[in-house]
Amino acid sequence: MQSKRSNPKKADRFTSVRGRAAIAASLAAVLITASAGIAAKDITVAVGAAFSTLDPYDCPDVLTRICAKSIYEGLFTFDKNLKPVPELAESFEASADASEYTIKLKTGVKFHDGTDFNAEAVKVNFDRFLNPENRLNRYSAYSMIEKVEVLDPATVRFKLKKPMPSFIGRLAATTPQMICPSYIEKYGTGKQLATRACGTGPYVLERFNPNDGIFVKKNPNYRVPGLPKLDSIHWVPVIENATRAAMLRTGEAQYVTPMPLEQIAQLKDDKSLEIQSMPSLMSRYLSINNRVKPFNDKRVREAINYAINKEALAKVAYAGYAVPMSGIIPPKLPTSLKMGPWPYDPKKARELLKEAGYPNGFETTLWSAYTNTTASKAVQFIQQQLRQVGIKVTTRLLEPGVRTSEVYAVQNPDDAKSRLYYVGWADSTMDPDLTIRPVLDSREAPPKFMNTSYYANPKLDDVLDRAQVETDAEKRQALYNEAQRIAWSDAPWAFLLYEENTAGASVKLKNFTLRPDGGFDFYNAYWEE
Incomplete structure (x- = not known):
């Protein structure tokens, strides 16, 4: 039994055009690398988590x-x-x-x-x-x-x-x-x-330890002749910014991401290195537990948004390699609707707290989903900003295992201990549903998915459900615009920054590049002596 085709010409075009493009790209890569003096190489990639x-x-x-x-x-x-x-x-x-x-x-x-x-x-x-x-x-x-x-x-x-x-x-x-x-x-x-891992990819798993890294070696039987060009890759987590930068300088690592932002300016002058940067799909925000006092009061959540200077946060924690959030969906995606950013107005924040019954502020906790240097700077900056309007927070940087058990594996929302949670979200499917639903749909709270704010608005859920099945592109976009307006107005988060992707690489490492989804393309990577 054959399924019906809505547009057989489109499907055929997907196959032929993409197929020819893939073949052409592979041939081009082979021709380029064949003349470039490729050397067998084991490389190390240092990542920030x-x-x-x-x-x-x-x-x-x-x-x-x-x-x-x-x-x-x-x-x-x-x-x-x-x-x-x-x-x-x-x-x-x-x-x-x-x-x-x-x-x-x-x-x-x-x-x-x-x-x-x-x-x-x-x-x-x-x-x-x-x-x-x-x-x-x-x-x-x-x-x-x-x-x-x-x-x-x-x-x-x-x-x-x-x-x-x-x-x-x-x-x-x-x-x-x-x-x-x-x-x-x-x-x-x-x-x-x-x-454990066993797939069809260009590399085979040699060993893995979450804190030591992922070691992969060349798959000699890979389905594409001539690939991969590298002998092995060691993906190693290096939390400390200065250490990643040092590894790049000494050649201990051949690729580093994210780049230690505070060191980019001086490393740009090093002719043996290449600095990469591009706008990303990554949003950084402060997830606010909407179920508990005082955060179940919208005025308190609004006050937190007004209390944080996003421009200053981008400079202090990200060395300028970030911009304030202007909406739920990052502007690089075609479905994005620009609505902000929320202005910095500490006076307004104090007024809202007073209206909500907290004229002297309150005490709470601020957790970070990350332990790297940039996250530490961001959390410290947010802590200082909130203190200025009377909100006193104690901070905690969560290791991956702790993050999973204390945030994402919580079985009952009433048991959630997180209050303010510094985290990020990026989706590379170009689908607004996966940009919004996992983090804001009331049915997607832990342990099911990533709605760590426990935000619940039936109207938003309904709009998302209708948008997901809508086949008319204009009607679908209108529904997602409505969803973005609802979430932005309700302030379930403190909307902070869109982060830029950054990386540093040896100039000898070719075709190892950043992607806007926060990842990197290494499929045709090779080492040139």
Whole structure:
């Protein structure tokens, strides 16, 4: 049985144009590197946060999932312009109502354990993922999938519970990666995939420790001839900014991200290094627990927004490599609606606190989802700003394990201990649903997903639900505009900054570049002597 196609010419064009582009890019990369004096190289990449779990379906942080893309591949991925393109898929067809997607797969692809990648492997991965008893962290973002059917060894069909025009973008994200079925059978019912990995990617996992790093080596049997060009990559967490900068200077690391912002100016003069920067999709905000006093009073949440000087925060903590948030969705995304930023007005903040019954302020806690230097500076700055309007906070920087257990694994909202929580959110699917819903939908609070503010507005939930199934582009945009206005007005967060992506690299490391989604592209990376 064949699914109906809403636009067969469009589907064919996706296959042919993207396919030709991919082939051309690969040939160009081969020609460039063949003449460039490529050398075998083991490189070290220093990143600014510790890792969590290698299981992409259970991994709460985008950094670990991006680094794990050296091991794993999905059916689709995003190109440098954040457009979904085939990876293990060959092509797709969508039904007229966007509720069924039939996907043709590449053939001849092998997993790292030597077994075949095929339609049954896709089903095994998604059956595990979609089983709510497995309690996988990313389940909520894909719960619209009703089932996955095997039509033949090279064809799968995704049946959705409701129409979703943006579904291919959802498949191109860093979550739905293909794990070896043998590993799922052996380790997939518990948390053992947190430290093990087996995929189809260009590199094979050698060893992993969340605090020591992810060590991967070249996959000699990778499906694309001539790739990868690097012998191995060591993804190592280095929290301290000065240490990452020192590693780059001495050559201990060949790529560093994020770049220690306070040192960019002096490192720009080093001819052996390249500094990379670009606007990102990352929003930094202060999640406010809307369920508890005094934060269940909108005036208190507004006061917190007025109390923080975002321009100064960008300079103090981010050395100018950030700009104040002007809306819920970052301006780099086409669905963004500009509404702000919230102005800095400490007098207004004190007036609102007095109206809410707190003329002398109050005491509370401020937690950070990160322990790196930049986050520490941001939290200290926010602490000082809030003190000026009478809000006294004690601060705490959470290690990944503590962050998971005390924030994201909380089973009952009444048990949540977080009050003010400095965190960030970025979604690379170009889908406004995944930019808003995981962090603001009332049904997406922990342990289900990332609404750590426990914000609950039935009107917003309804608008998001209607927008998700709307196939008319203009009507869909109008609904998302309404959702953005609702959330901005309710002030469930203190809206802080859009962060710029930064990195430093050895000039000998080629084709290792930043992406606007907060990740980096290393697929065609090579070392030039």
